[in-house]
Amino acid sequence: VTTIAARPDAIRRHNLAVMLSQLHRDGALTRAQLTQRLGVSRSTIGALVADLIQLGLVEEAVPSGGAGVGRPSHVVAPRDDGPFVLAVDVDVTHLTIAAVGIGGTVRRREVLPNVPPTPTPRAIAERTVEALDRMRLEGMPGSALAGVGVSVPGTVDRHSGRVGVAPNLGWRDEAFGSLLADLLPTGVPIAVGNDADLAVLAEHRRGSARDCEDVVFLMGRIGVGAGILVGGQPLRGRDGHAGEIGHNVVDVSGPPCHCGKNGCTETYIGDGALLERAGRHLPPTEEAVAALFADARTGDDAALRAVRAVAEPLGRAIANLVNTLNPERVILGGSLSGLLDLARPEIEGSLEHYALEAQSRTTQLRQPELGGDSALLGAAEVAFADLLDDPLAAAALPA
Ligand SMILES: [Zn+2]
Numbered sequence: 001v002t003t004i005a006a007r008p009d010a011i012r013r014h015n016l017a018v019m020l021s022q023l024h025r026d027g028a029l030t031r032a033q034l035t036q037r038l039g040v041s042r043s044t045i046g047a048l049v050a051d052l053i054q055l056g057l058v059e060e061a062v063p064s065g066g067a068g069v070g071r072p073s074h075v076v077a078p079r080d081d082g083p084f085v086l087a088v089d090v091d092v093t094h095l096t097i098a099a100v101g102i103g104g105t106v107r108r109r110e111v112l113p114n115v116p117p118t119p120t121p122r123a124i125a126e127r128t129v130e131a132l133d134r135m136r137l138e139g140m141p142g143s144a145l146a147g148v149g150v151s152v153p154g155t156v157d158r159h160s161g162r163v164g165v166a167p168n169l170g171w172r173d174e175a176f177g178s179l180l181a182d183l184l185p186t187g188v189p190i191a192v193g194n195d196a197d198l199a200v201l202a203e204h205r206r207g208s209a210r211d212c213e214d215v216v217f218l219m220g221r222i223g224v225g226a227g228i229l230v231g232g233q234p235l236r237g238r239d240g241h242a243g244e245i246g247h248n249v250v251d252v253s254g255p256p257c258h259c260g261k262n263g264c265t266e267t268y269i270g271d272g273a274l275l276e277r278a279g280r281h282l283p284p285t286e287e288a289v290a291a292l293f294a295d296a297r298t299g300d301d302a303a304l305r306a307v308r309a310v311a312e313p314l315g316r317a318i319a320n321l322v323n324t325l326n327p328e329r330v331i332l333g334g335s336l337s338g339l340l341d342l343a344r345p346e347i348e349g350s351l352e353h354y355a356l357e358a359q360s361r362t363t364q365l366r367q368p369e370l371g372g373d374s375a376l377l378g379a380a381e382v383a384f385a386d387l388l389d390d391p392l393a394a395a396a397l398p399a
Contacts, residue, residue, distance in 0.1 A: 012051070015040065016391045019048050023058060024102050024388060025205060028077035049076055055394040056144075057082050057102060078102035083146040083397055085383035088128050089195070089376040090152045092168045092222045093285045095124060097131040099140060100380035102387075104206055106373075108135040118170040121163070121179055129183045144397035147189040148180060149383030151198045151375040153223050158240025161192050167247075167258040168222045185398040191382040195219050196243055197234060198378025199333055199368065200227030205381060207331075207369035214327045217374065218245075218318065220336035222284050223258070224266040228325060235325075245317065246270065268313040271335050278306035286335075293338045304342075311343040315350020322355045322363050329364045333374050337367045 015038060022037055023029060029037075035045045052058040059079045063072040082102055089096040092114065099108040110131045132145070154166025163174045177192045184190070200209065200217035209215040213232040219225050224246030228235040235242050246266035247259050254263020255273075267273055271284035275292060279302055282288045296303035318330055332340045340347060344365070352360045368374045387393060 012048070013390060013392060015044070015048050016051055017389055019045075020052060020057060020102070020391045021388045023076060023078055024104070024384065027103050028075050030073035030075050032073040034076060049074075052076075052391060055391060057391060057394055078105075080105070080107075081140075081143055083144040083387065083394055084140065085147045085149060085380050086128070086132055086145065087376050087380035087383060088124075088148065088150040089379060090119075090124055090150065090169070091195075091286075092118065092153065093283070095119070095127060096376055097128055098376055098380070099132075099135050099143075100377070100383075102384070104377060104380065106377075107140065108138070110134070118168075121171060121174045121176045125176065125179045125183055128180065132184075144394065145185070145188055146387040146394070146397055147191070147383035147385070148184065149198070149379030149381070150176065150180070150190070150192045151195045151379040152176070152192060153195050153219075153221060153225070155239075155241040155244060156192050156194050156197075158236055161190075163192065164239075164241065165259070187396070187398060189383070189386045191379075191385065193379065193382055194225060194227065194240075194243070195221075195375040196225040196227035196333075197236070198227070198382065199374035200229055200331070200378070201234070201381055202370055202374045202376075202378035203331055203368055204229055204232075206377070207374065208366045209329055209331060212329045214325070215329045215331065216321050216325060216327045217331045217333055217368070218321070218336055219375065220266075220269060220271070220314075220332070220334040220339075221286075222266075222271050224270055224317075224336075226321060228327075230325065245321065248317075248320070250313070250316075265313070265317050269310050269317060269336070274306055274310050274335065274339075277309045278302050289335045289338070293342065296342050307339060307342045308346050310339060311346035312350045314339060315347045315352075316354045318347070318363075318365070319351050319354030319360065322351065322359045326359055327363060329366055331366050331368050331374075333368045334372070337371075340365060340367055 061075045084099045084101045087098045087100050095112045097110045098106050155164035161177045163171050163176050177190045196217050196219040203209040215229045217227040226243035226245045247264045249263050251263035255267040257264035257267050271289050292303050296307050
């Protein structure tokens with residue numbers, strides 16, 4: 001008897017979740033489109049839209065229609081001032097914090113340089129919460145916080161959410177999520193993930209892998225890591241550490257790596273290697289790499305030579321991925337995106353040389369459509385997961 005009584009509510013919850021997820025992924029949709037997508041009656045759609053409006057999640061507009069054929073369908077869209085998530089991208093040299101609304105719109109953003117030496121987890125957590133307070137003061141009062149997502153350049157345990165190793169941050173077995181939870185209102189869902197894993201998720205949902213189920217996102221910053229989708233599903237491994245290809249050793253007598261070994265892939269294709277090859281003995285910041293790329297574009301010899309020198313081991317690293325995973329597409333993010341722009345023929349040549357012939361021919365190399373925001377927006381996606389699963393939970397969000 002109870003199951004019969006519970007059913008209509010379960011169906012309503014399910015339909016609300018499907019509707020909000022569609023609006024989150026695709027933006028504004030007409031009632032007619034929603035009716036078709038959900039496969040329910042027009043009156044049910046009307047009731048579901050009313051629920052989401054009541055919850056403060058969406059708004060509806062009646063288009064001032066053109067002359068003629070029938071009534072124009074109402075347009076349902078995520079609210080600009082509805083609940084938001086805080087997306088945090090922890091990079092070695094800087095911290096990016098954004099308030100992201102339903103639909104993936106970035107409403108506020110702060111980029112804060114990290115003060116050397118490497119930032120502690122506590123410092124990052126405190127700065128994150130300070131940024132949230134500033135954003136609230138500066139114009140998002142009343143909007144409810146639906147979750148926090150954090151991208152880190154390191155391994156994240158899929159069961160505990162602890163950061164296992166983030167070599168370039170100097171973090172080891174850090175309960176970063178709990179640190180953050182202690183500083184935030186109770187009940188805010190917090191998700192921590194690896195930067196490349198989150199980047200591939202975001203590119204799959206709303207970027208250059210939208211139509212692609214077998215894809216690798218190769219993230220190159222100071223370190224290098226891969227986020228992998230196989231058949232549309234994330235490849236995580238038992239503990240969630242899959243994809244740490246930056247620490248595949250390619251030459252035991254190679255340069256020392258932050259992880260303690262020698263000759264890791266990232267010592268050949270990471271930002272540090274690129275700058276060294278150009279004779280620029282600088283800290284590997286985003287600005288230093290951008291300056292090198294700018295010089296390469298204007299024909300600076302040393303900069304161009306460095307870019308081409310890194311293209312060869314990069315193509316080889318991609319070839320290893322291609323031989324192992326046979327992806328349809330490899331997206332090169334971070335600094336690797338700039339390398340692809342400047343040295344595509346060299347990278348493709350190396351890929352062709354080292355991968356099996358058939359595979360190198362069918363693998364496409366792409367830049368991320370979300371630019372430098374892939375990991376940040378992936379963090380927003382995982383932060384939204386709870387609300388998208390159960391939009392009725394919006395009623396209980398801490399304001
Ligand atoms: Zn290493």
